[in-house]
Amino acid sequence: MPNSTNQFIRPVTCTVNNQGNLEVGGCDLVELAQKYGTPLYVVDEATLRSVCMDYKCAFSSYEKVNMMYASKALCSMATSAVIASEGFGFDVVSAGEIYTVYKAGADMSKVLFNGNNKSVDELLLALELGVGRISVDNFFELSLLNELAKSKNKTVDILLRITPGIECHTHEYIQTGHLDSKFGFDLTQIDEAVEYIQDSNLKLHGLHAHIGSQIFETKVYEDEIDILIRELARLDEKYSLKLDEINIGGGLGVKYTDSDLPPSTYEIADVILKGLNKAIEKYGVDAPTIFLEPGRSIISTAGVTLYTLGSSKQVPNGRKYFAVDGGMADNARPSMYQAQYTAVIANKPEEKASQTVTIAGRFCESGDILIKDISLPEPEEGDVLCVFNTGAYNYSMASNYNRVEKPAMVLVNNSQSDIIVKRESLDDLISHDVIPDRLKTNV
Numbered sequence: 302m303p304n305s306t307n308q309f310i311r312p313v314t315c316t317v318n319n320q321g322n323l324e325v326g327g328c329d330l331v332e333l334a335q336k337y338g339t340p341l342y343v344v345d346e347a348t349l350r351s352v353c354m355d356y357k358c359a360f361s362s363y364e365k366v367n368m369m370y371a372s373k374a375l376c377s378m379a380t381s382a383v384i385a386s387e388g389f390g391f392d393v394v395s396a397g398e399i400y401t402v403y404k405a406g407a408d409m410s411k412v413l414f415n416g417n418n419k420s421v422d423e424l425l426l427a428l429e430l431g432v433g434r435i436s437v438d439n440f441f442e443l444s445l446l447n448e449l450a451k452s453k454n455k456t457v458d459i460l461l462r463i464t465p466g467i468e469c470h471t472h473e474y475i476q477t478g479h480l481d482s483k484f485g486f487d488l489t490q491i492d493e494a495v496e497y498i499q500d501s502n503l504k505l506h507g508l509h510a511h512i513g514s515q516i517f518e519t520k521v522y523e524d525e526i527d528i529l530i531r532e533l534a535r536l537d538e539k540y541s542l543k544l545d546e547i548n549i550g551g552g553l554g555v556k557y558t559d560s561d562l563p564p565s566t567y568e569i570a571d572v573i574l575k576g577l578n579k580a581i582e583k584y585g586v587d588a589p590t591i592f593l594e595p596g597r598s599i600i601s602t603a604g605v606t607l608y609t610l611g612s613s614k615q616v617p618n619g620r621k622y623f624a625v626d627g628g629m630a631d632n633a634r635p636s637m638y639q640a641q642y643t644a645v646i647a648n649k650p651e652e653k654a655s656q657t658v659t660i661a662g663r664f665c666e667s668g669d670i671l672i673k674d675i676s677l678p679e680p681e682e683g684d685v686l687c688v689f690n691t692g693a694y695n696y697s698m699a700s701n702y703n704r705v706e707k708p709a710m711v712l713v714n715n716s717q718s719d720i721i722v723k724r725e726s727l728d729d730l731i732s733h734d735v736i737p738d739r740l741k742t743n744v
């Protein structure tokens with residue numbers, strides 16, 4: 302089966318140019334660092350579109366597929382506009398994500414609102430902006446949403462988020478489908494939910510599950526589909542309820558380091574479609590529409606982060622540390638999940654590695670280590686470090702820890718670079734601060 306973009310560490314356009322520098326999207330990364338400053342998030346449009354194409358090709362043999370991008374991996378107006386232009390809808394989890402994709406021009410009928418504690422204001426915004434599906438997570442939300450739908454004299458289209466009870470081998474914090482999870486209805490609670498929905502202002506279309514993230518085994522999808530289709534058949538038999546949608550979530554993994562071997566979108570599609578056909582036959586149901594909502598595998602490989610190397614420290618008889626001008630506030634994953642990354646020095650990408658160093662962040666936590674024990678050619682102060690595969694869950698989890706401005710983001714394509722998220726300024730940092738009048742005399 303062909304490879305797909307999520308199986309590569311580097312963006313598809315990544316090469317070494319005539320200057321001997323690394324380039325992405327036809328843009329010299331050292332020049333980008335000079336022009337826009339560092340840390341800098343860089344998103345390669347060609348890689349992003351190539352992943353979207355992989356997914357579309359991989360599922361092209363099945364007519365009823367709704368591709369959605371899970372916005373939480375990276376949500377900005379420009380990236381949303383690119384993804385929407387590929388025909389994708391969006392899985393969103395907050396008013397902020399709903400508003401961002403709306404302002405980016407997304408087709409709101411292709412948006413699904415998901416989350417385990419949506420607020421009244423967020424649900425109202427979803428109804429007002431015409432979000433296509435709401436994935437209801439629990440009984441509290443079921444009655445809340447029904448009240449809102451009644452007050453607006455509307456029928457609201459929903460899925461039920463369920464917990465299929467599947468364990469997948471990934472980090473505990475990013476597993477979501479096992480039984481003791483904070484997300485979704487337990488399988489034994491589905492009937493009660495369905496009975497509630499029967500005389501409500503909610504229209505149930507199908508079931509939704511999501512089993513985890515950074516998944517490398519394909520078998521879990523087959524198991525998940527079997528459970529979803531089994532439930533569809535059971536509900537039809539018990540309530541004569543014809544549900545024709547299943548949402549199988551996201552989760553496909555990416556390649557952060559050489560030892561990560563994620564399956565391709567083609568392998569995943571093969572397993573999903575075979576599993577689907579098998580389950581359709583086994584339970585005798587009509588072929589449903591399937592929703593997919595990958596996040597990480599859509600955006601991760603398209604993103605790299607540029608940093609400038611600063612101070613260094615040799616621990617006597619120990620490690621050599623090099624510090625960069627960013628760290629856990631722009632990429633929380635290493636300190637949160639012990640996540641590993643691959644990096645090269647963008648101004649000497651072809652020099653032989655000569656030593657092992659540890660890349661430390663600049664933030665006031667000992668755990669703020671970006672990459673432990675990486676082999677690099679002689680690092681020097683001022684070098685530009687390019688960390689690969691930072692598109693997902695970096696910017697979207699960024700903070701202002703230590704009161705540091707969040708980095709800028711540029712979109713590169715065909716040798717052109719455009720700012721898509723401005724770097725925060727010092728005034729941005731204090732723009733929400735208020736000093737009460739009674740304190741002002743002291744200033």
Ligand SMILES: *Cc1c(COP(=O)(O)O)cnc(C)c1O
Pocket residue numbers: 371373374392415510511513514515550551552553594595596597598
């Ligand atoms: C996080 C999440 C996704 C996306 O997961 P990835 O691993 O980024 O593909 C999809 N659906 C739901 C419900 C999620 O919570």
